[in-house]
Amino acid sequence: MASQPDLSVVIPVHNEEKCISALISETCRVLRGHLAFEIIVIDDASEDDTPRLLQQCLESAPELRPIRHARQAGQSMAILTGVQAARADMIVTMDGDGQNDPLDILAFWGVMMDASDSEGLLLAGQRVRRQDTFIKKMSSKIANAVRASILRDATPDTGCGMKMFSRAMFMRLPTFNHMHRFLPVLVIRMGGRVASLPVNHRPRRGGRSHYGTLDRLAVGLVDLFGVYWLRLRWTDNGGATLLKNNN
16 A cells, blocks of 8 residues: 555554454445545554454455554553554544444545535544443443533543544644543644534444443543643633434
């Protein structure tokens, strides 16, 4: 792949041997013929068979660029590694568990290409029919409500792994652990715009979630109030809108 791709698909993974091969294959099938792309999978020091499977995927997916962390650094730092390595001007992130639907990438791409301010726009997925347990959905709902009441980021589902943004904008954001949970308010803080787009959400293909109920309620509390301080230092609240998915 000598030429610069249109889009870099960034997928952070940790111990996703049950999901990653199928997700890479499906993403390639969806995107081929529509745009030039690369898939950057950041293996955050997996201890299972994920590294071997990624190497195996290279045989059928030349678009794949696997990167491995020597030590586990967390999802936010894995995303940062992927964005730093990306060759495209536009980035889309997905979770590595297969719950995000690669078909939604094309819908995001169409919205982004129609936008007049694509470099300053963050598209965030909203899982309108979540395929998770009741406890997981309720804990996420509470966490979103707490975050929204404090940060007022007007984003109903910051936990969705599918987001699209320009590489240039992301590289101007402050970096810290769990920053991926606060991308909307960080973008708004710097004068950008956030729009939520409904996305398909699927059952986990295998393996287990890396976050428990208490984790979802407690993780990032220090970061939450740190980001709140950042928000207070910026007077422009920006704007967030909910877009309709016609698919």
